[in-house]
Amino acid sequence: MLRLPRFSYLRPASLAEAVAMLADHGGQARVIAGGTDLLPKMKRRQLQPAVLVGIGHLDALRHLETTASGAVEIGASATLTSVLKDSGLARHQPGYAQAAGVVSTPALRNTGTAGGNLCIDTRCNYYDMSEEWRIASGSCLKTGGEQCQMASSSPRCWAISSSDTAPIAVALGATAVVVGPEGERDVPIASLFRDDGNAHLALGPDEILTRLRLPAPDGSRSSYVKLRRRSSMDFPLAGAAVALKMDRGVVEGCRLVLGAVASQPVELGDLVHGLVGQRLDEEAIEEVANAASRLAKPLDNADLSYVWRKRMVKEIVAQAFRQAATSQAAAVP
């Protein structure tokens, strides 16, 4: 079997100590909570940090709080299962609950965390392979090589953002709370992600994502639809997250974010801007879904063909809009 490389494990007593430990090791250390993304990558020698700093045991990172207005604060180390058990979250933030509920399998959701899913490494089927396979294939930009294995003339890495919860967090206008040596800072969630498969997070090596804040829905409803081959386990082949505010069938506000079609979640702001003030009928949904599909640019580095994945963006976007609209109709008395 594949075995882990050697590493030191540090168990800080506080968040401040965790930050200090990261700073001490200057980029050689990584934080670990659930480890469901990190450990398999270490076994395949994609990542070989000398030091792991455990944060899963810190109470400060495990809280989950829903206010009466429906605003939610989720500790980065809260497991996806614990998030799913929160009835307030499910009621007020259905899109986020849908996304958390389709991450991998029940067993991995019991271990994997909310913060971990936001931050998971980008994926590529030239990269997520064993060391021996990558030697046979030739190393890529993400493993220190000179060229992208998928697009040999590309100057950049095209590994795919494969988080289910990141697109919906962006659609909801969430805020990430990050702590570093200089203290705490709030980051609009969209700014946490970068369009670079090889450096997809705007986090310093000594910074830790501590919390995710989802604003009160204020009458808007959200939904997330995931495209995948099988009914469990698989990473998204595409994802569509929608946050929708309507008044008597007319759109008041709307955000649409695609997942797994680029190295970061892709918000289609201009596209949905035109929906404001419109009735959200099937024709409007069809139009926006078609346009989203045209804009999506999945590449040939994930399961099934990128042609099919692009075509399916239309279907999942339409489905996400229908779900959000239905859920809003149901929520309004």
Added chain:
Amino acid sequence: MSAPRGGANGRLASESATIESATIESATIESAGGALRVVGKAMPRVDAVSKVTGRTVYADDLTFPGTIHCVLLRSPHPHARIRGVDVREAAGVPGVVAVLTGAAMPTRFGVSPSSEEEQALATEKVRYVGEPVAAVAARDEATAREACKKIHVDYELLEPVTSIDQALEVPMDEPIHAASKDSNIHRLAALEFGDVEEGFAASDHVREDVFFYEGSTHLAMEEHSATATFADGQLTVWSSTQSPHNVHRALSSVLGLPMGHVRVVATPHGGGFGGKVDPCAHEIVIAKLAMTTGRPVKCTLTREEVFYNHRGRHPVLMWVRTGVTRDGRIRAMHFRTALDGGAHGSLGAATTYYTGALQPATYDLPAYRFEGCRVFTNKAPCGPKRGHGTPQPRFALELHLDKLAEDLGMDPVELRRRNYVRPNSRTVNGLRITSCAIENVTAEVLAASGYSRRRRRDGHGQGFAVSAYLCGAGSPMYLNRMPHSEVNIEVGRGGVTVLCGATDIGQGSDSVLATLVAEELGLEREDVRLVTGDTGLTPVDLGSYSSRVTFMAGNAAIEAARKMRATLVAAAAERSGAQPTEMTVAGGKIGPLSFEEAVVAAEELYGSLGSGGSYAPPPDISGSKYRGSAVGPSPAFSFSAAVVDLDADRVTGEVRVNKVWIAHDIGRALNPLLVRGQVEGGVYMGLGEALMEAQVYRNGLLHHPSVLEYKTPLSTDMPEIEHLLVEQPDPEGPYGAKEVGQGPLLPVVPAVVSAIHDALGIWVDEVPVTPEKVLRALDSRAKGGDPRTGPRAFPMIPYPPCVKVAPPDAASAAL
């Protein structure tokens, strides 16, 4: 006589009274007044508790004191000459005990004597990514793995051959195997039974189709693992193998040891499905390392290495041409196959013939021509996987018949029924068909599914298909006239011990042996101790492949048990004064004596108590002899029929299977619970191959050697399965039993594609059926084109002239 009833979810079909009574009489004689007590009862496996409580000791759980760990260095190139292997740096790594290259054991081997071209560690060239080149044994696995990186192999790269088409061209650099003479063709077969041209001339309608079946791997849960010791001149290897006998022969041959100095023990198994039939490189390497170091040596493959070891389903391109009369009677069939064999022979010569052998075992073909071709490519070697060479042609044949039926405006089931083989007949290619419930499985599955009166709804469809499979290969892999399976029974103060070379790979062969011996000796299964799959202790069984074990080891066990029973009955009669003919053997009693008292009496009278039984298939199972005639004949055939119900989405192309009905001609279910497990496993594997599984390559490199990326259905993807067991005991099977390990996979794959056609009106003549392939066919139709996805043409292949084999004459055609 009351027949045993199936499990709660099984259903018994009407039984043929004549076959049944004849069989029961010969099978159970007068024991227990004729009623079966153990046979036919739905019971858990004999090793179920150990397995589900984690107490079973699998190969990887074995670690002897002082064990060193072996890791294989594998080729990163699909095709290259080896100019040199420098192991000096690796040998100097602290903790390394030994480094091995192929020079230490250059003898070539292969599971089939006709394809002995493998070396445990390649010496001259590598032929696929993942081929073993060198090995390190060290104090732990991590050290061995790191040391492997310090072995320097000097490769001269050669142009890789990665497709059937490319393999049929003149090799660019050199052929993959020098023995195949400036070509990458491994094997050609061309056979003609009856006058095919005359048949076509007499047909009212002739149709041709081309199909492709993608390769797939076994994906057993347990990775291969083995440990070897060498002490006092005796080599012992414990391995998760399906055939300790095959490993035994390869070790003896490559290492130059007499068979009597080698012992191979098959450990409890985490699944084989054909992937552990071949002797493997790591088994030979650890044996050699144990001999050179004197230490126990262990090797467990990673999941990725299992993908490279492979021996899985061959990708096969197929062309079929059939002539029929207006009323749907087949007059002639011509079937061509081209197999992508990967880098080595494995059992591929047999696989090639299997792609042509069983078409006449379901349909009565008056004239049949088969041309097969297997090519070498620079990919992991293909070999036997559940159904061995028959799921591919079954897929093609069943869909081809659907299309023929459409051409004729005939119901596809009716077309098949008009051509079904008959019980007690001989096929055009000489196969002896005895018990045959093909009509019954058809009737059962149609009745249960409501196929013929299904309601129409957009995107919803049902598909029907039927198939046949062997109950054991009629010929051994290497030519000999010895028994295929042997069983010894020892009885004494230690109880009853059954010794048999058969290997329980999860199919339940240990449970079958215990069941049969318990039935014969009037005991319970718990009273029977089993020693199996150990070439040093048990008499031979050829291995767990070709669905042979229940039939062959089962018959051997019955023979041995009956001899032992006769001995015990004689002793009990002498001791009690009762007449042997009046004695019943049941409920732990031999006549008036308890079983233990009878054993004491027998031991006092006769001394040591042992009995033996053996089985070899009867000689009349095959017809004329010709090259390839060893493939196909079997002492019995099972028949399966399936109906698949699914929804296919015309927008996304996604397919959701709602339910599978499967009827299987089991002969007799010795243990309906185990039968059900095998049926469901076969359906599962069939659905995987129909919809997802693909062992495919990109630039000569296996695309996804991991269980996350190699897609196979999850439990959440599985539909409901309704299984229907048709019990018409086979006259030669143990208590009438036939196989179930492989047959039920076969009809599932074509039935899925047929149901997609029913749902959307398109043909996807290529598995796996991905959503994209469905959409491609729909798009094609929308543009006024062919409503079809699939291969367009079959390549030109230099088949030799057909060997013409006369069909059996009328007298022998009806047995």
